[in-house]
Amino acid sequence: MAMDPQLDLTRLKGVGPKLKEQLQRLNIESLAELLFHLPFRYEDRSRIQMIGSLQHQQPAVIQGEVRSADVLFGKRRSMLVKLADHSGVISLRFYHFNAKQKNQFRKGALVRCYGEARRGASGLELYHPEYQLLDDASEELPEARLTPVYPATEGISQQRLRLLMEQALEFLRDDSVPLNDLLPPQWLAEWHLPTLKQALLFLHQPPADVQLEQLLNGSHTAQRRLILEELLAHQLSMHRLRSKVQQDGAPVMTPAGTLKQQLVAALPFTPTNAQQRVTGEILNDLSKPVPTLRLVQGDVGSGKTLVAAMAACQALESGFQVALMAPTEILAEQHFINMTRWFEPLGIKTGWLGGKTRGKARNESLQAIASGDAQLVIGTHALFQDEVQFQQLGLVIIDEQHRFGVHQRLSLKEKGNLNGQSPHQLIMTATPIPRTLAMSAYADLDTSIIDELPPGRSPIQTVAVSDNRREEVIYRVASACQGGAQAYWVCTLIEESEALQCQAAENTAAELTEQLPNLRIGLVHGRLKAQEKAAIMAQFKAHELDLLVATTVIEVGVDVPNASLMVIENPERLGLAQLHQLRGRVGRGSVASHCVLLYKTPLSMTGKQRLQVMRDSQDGFYIAEQDLMIRGPGEVLGTRQTGLQTLRVADLQRDGELLPAVREMATHLWNNHPSVVDPLIDRWLGEAERFAGV
Structure with a gap:
C-alpha cells in the first residue's frame, strides 16, 4: 500500500518490536494496513439491560450489586459471583481468577459487565465477562456507539487493537495518512457511496443508532464502498494477468481438419451437439495469434475428454505438441489410456510422465518430450517440473484446474519453446462452478459449457x-x-x-x-x-x-x-x-x-x-450453487489455490450480484484510468498479488 514511509506502526504509542511482529501475523505492516483491518462484527454496549430480561445466548451490558462471591471446588475450581438488580439475579462464573479479583467482588460492590448469557449450573450465567467496578451507579456509559470486534491473533487482545485503532483514526482524521480515493467521483455519486475516509471512520466507530441489521448483512453504504473497491481490485488483478499472457502472442493453428475427421470417424458414437459447439469455440480461439485462455465446464459424463481430443487435433496437425495434465495419477492414467486408444491408430505418438515415473522410464519420457517424438504428452503435476522441456508446446489442456492453482498453469509458458510466444491454454472442469465464482476466480478466462449428456444415460x-x-x-x-x-x-x-x-x-x-x-x-x-x-x-x-x-x-x-x-x-x-x-x-x-x-x-x-x-x-450446477451457499467459496474451489481467501470485506455469496457491474467497471478503469489500476490491486491484494505472479 503506497504511503508515507514515516507512517510506520511504531508511530503509535505502545508499539514496540514485539507488538510489531504480532501485527505482522495479521498482515499489518503500516498504518494504512491497520486502517483496512476491519471489524468482523459489532457489539452494542450503549444500553444497560435488566438482568430479569436476559435471554440465553444474548450478549448484553448489565449492572448490579454483588450479593455473594464464592470459590467452588468441583471438577474445575471456579469463582461464582451473584449479581442482582431490582429485576433479578444472575451468576458470573470465572475459571481463571486470583485473590485480588476475589476481594474486588465484596458484598454490596457495584459492578457493570458485558458478556453473553448462557445456561449453566445455576441458571443463566455469564462466563468470564468483561467487567468494571463502579463508584457510583449513575456513572456514564461509554460514548453511545457500537463496539467493534476485530480479527485477532494470539497475544493481541481486542482492547489492545481498539486502542491502536483509536490512534490510527486520529491520524486519518487529520489527513496524516494519505489514503487516495481511487474510484472516479461520479461513481460514488451514482452509487450513493461515501468517500474512502468517511467509510473507514464509520466502520471502525459506527454510532449506536445505526441499523445493526445493515452492518450484519453487509448492506450499509460504508461497507458497499469497500466491497465494490475490493471486488474491483480482484477483477483488475485478473485483467492484468490475462493481458500479461496475451501480450506474448501465440502460434496460429489453421490446419485442414483431416485429423479431427479421422478421429470422429473412428468413434463408435457421434459427438453431441454441445460437444461440437464447444469444440468449434476452441478451434476458433486456436486460429488467432493471441493465447487462448478458455474454461470448459461440463457436468459429470458430458464428454469433456472427447472435446479435449478434438481440440488437440488442431494443434497436432499444425505440428505442435500438446500437453494434457490431470491432478491425480489415476485420472491422468485414464486420459492416457483413452488418448492412446484414439490417437495411436492415427499415427500420433502419445507420451506419459507421472510423479511415480522413475529411473530409466523417466529419462526416456523426458527425451521423447524434448525431441518432439512424444506429440501428445499426458501426465500429472510432474509436467511442471524444471527438467521437463518440450520441443514445441502449442497447447496445454489442464483437467480440474481448481486443484492446481490459478497461477501455476502460467509456469508452463517457459516450456513452450515458441520463441517468446505463449502456448494456448484450455482448462476443463467437471466441477460446475457457480456463475459468481467463475466470474471472480476465473475472470481471466472465457467460458464454454457442455450442457448436454450423451444419449443412453439412465437417471x-x-x-x-x-x-x-x-x-x-x-x-x-x-x-x-x-x-x-x-x-x-x-x-x-x-x-x-x-x-x-x-x-x-x-x-x-x-x-x-x-x-x-x-x-x-x-x-x-x-x-x-x-x-x-x-x-x-x-x-x-x-x-x-x-x-x-x-x-x-x-x-x-x-x-x-x-x-x-x-x-x-x-x-x-x-x-x-x-x-x-x-x-x-x-x-x-x-x-x-x-x-x-x-x-x-x-x-x-x-x-x-x-x-x-x-x-x-442431478444437476451439477444446481448442486454447486447449493454447496456454495452451505459451505462457502473457499471450500468449493479448494481455497488455498484460488486466492479467494484474501477477500476481506466482500463475500461472494452475499455480494455476487455486484459482479456483472464490477466487471464492466474494471474494464472501464483498465481502459480509461490506467494510473489507478496498480494502486488498487496493491491496496487490496498487496503481497498476495506479488507472490501470485509466479
Whole structure:
C-alpha cells in the first residue's frame, strides 16, 4: 500500500518490536494496513439491560450489586459471583481468577459487565465477562456507539487493537495518512457511496443508532464502498494477468481438419451437439495469434475428454505438441489410456510422465518430450517440473484446474519453446462452478459449457440411509450383484491421511468378502501401483469382479456402463461436488441406477441439508450453487489455490450480484484510468498479488 514511509506502526504509542511482529501475523505492516483491518462484527454496549430480561445466548451490558462471591471446588475450581438488580439475579462464573479479583467482588460492590448469557449450573450465567467496578451507579456509559470486534491473533487482545485503532483514526482524521480515493467521483455519486475516509471512520466507530441489521448483512453504504473497491481490485488483478499472457502472442493453428475427421470417424458414437459447439469455440480461439485462455465446464459424463481430443487435433496437425495434465495419477492414467486408444491408430505418438515415473522410464519420457517424438504428452503435476522441456508446446489442456492453482498453469509458458510466444491454454472442469465464482476466480478466462449428456444415460435414484441399517444395504448389494449388476462401495475418511483411507478400504473389503462369499470382490486404493490399479479396473470393466471396494480414487474418469449401484460411506464428510462426481460413476449404461448414501448418525443440520440436495438433484450446477451457499467459496474451489481467501470485506455469496457491474467497471478503469489500476490491486491484494505472479 503506497504511503508515507514515516507512517510506520511504531508511530503509535505502545508499539514496540514485539507488538510489531504480532501485527505482522495479521498482515499489518503500516498504518494504512491497520486502517483496512476491519471489524468482523459489532457489539452494542450503549444500553444497560435488566438482568430479569436476559435471554440465553444474548450478549448484553448489565449492572448490579454483588450479593455473594464464592470459590467452588468441583471438577474445575471456579469463582461464582451473584449479581442482582431490582429485576433479578444472575451468576458470573470465572475459571481463571486470583485473590485480588476475589476481594474486588465484596458484598454490596457495584459492578457493570458485558458478556453473553448462557445456561449453566445455576441458571443463566455469564462466563468470564468483561467487567468494571463502579463508584457510583449513575456513572456514564461509554460514548453511545457500537463496539467493534476485530480479527485477532494470539497475544493481541481486542482492547489492545481498539486502542491502536483509536490512534490510527486520529491520524486519518487529520489527513496524516494519505489514503487516495481511487474510484472516479461520479461513481460514488451514482452509487450513493461515501468517500474512502468517511467509510473507514464509520466502520471502525459506527454510532449506536445505526441499523445493526445493515452492518450484519453487509448492506450499509460504508461497507458497499469497500466491497465494490475490493471486488474491483480482484477483477483488475485478473485483467492484468490475462493481458500479461496475451501480450506474448501465440502460434496460429489453421490446419485442414483431416485429423479431427479421422478421429470422429473412428468413434463408435457421434459427438453431441454441445460437444461440437464447444469444440468449434476452441478451434476458433486456436486460429488467432493471441493465447487462448478458455474454461470448459461440463457436468459429470458430458464428454469433456472427447472435446479435449478434438481440440488437440488442431494443434497436432499444425505440428505442435500438446500437453494434457490431470491432478491425480489415476485420472491422468485414464486420459492416457483413452488418448492412446484414439490417437495411436492415427499415427500420433502419445507420451506419459507421472510423479511415480522413475529411473530409466523417466529419462526416456523426458527425451521423447524434448525431441518432439512424444506429440501428445499426458501426465500429472510432474509436467511442471524444471527438467521437463518440450520441443514445441502449442497447447496445454489442464483437467480440474481448481486443484492446481490459478497461477501455476502460467509456469508452463517457459516450456513452450515458441520463441517468446505463449502456448494456448484450455482448462476443463467437471466441477460446475457457480456463475459468481467463475466470474471472480476465473475472470481471466472465457467460458464454454457442455450442457448436454450423451444419449443412453439412465437417471440415478439417490437415497440416504443411516449406518445402523448397514446389514440391509449389504443384503441389497448382494441381490443386485447376483442379478447380474455390478456395484461400487466407496470408503471415505475425514482424515486426509492416505494410509488411513487405504486401511479403511482394506478392512471394509475384508468384512464384505466374509459376509458375501458368493461375490467376486476387488479393492482399489491410492497405495496400489499404477499397474495393479489398472489391472483391477480392467477386471471390473470386463465383469470378472462384481463389487469394487475403493477409496475416492475412483471419483473421476472411470467408466463401467454395467455398474448400476454405488454405496458411499460417510458421505457427510465430502463436498457436494465430490459426491456428485462419485455418483456419476454409475448411470453410465441403460439400466436404472442407484446411489446409497450411508451416513453416520447423528447428522448435523448442515449434513442433513447437504444430503437432501443430493437426493433432490442431478444437476451439477444446481448442486454447486447449493454447496456454495452451505459451505462457502473457499471450500468449493479448494481455497488455498484460488486466492479467494484474501477477500476481506466482500463475500461472494452475499455480494455476487455486484459482479456483472464490477466487471464492466474494471474494464472501464483498465481502459480509461490506467494510473489507478496498480494502486488498487496493491491496496487490496498487496503481497498476495506479488507472490501470485509466479
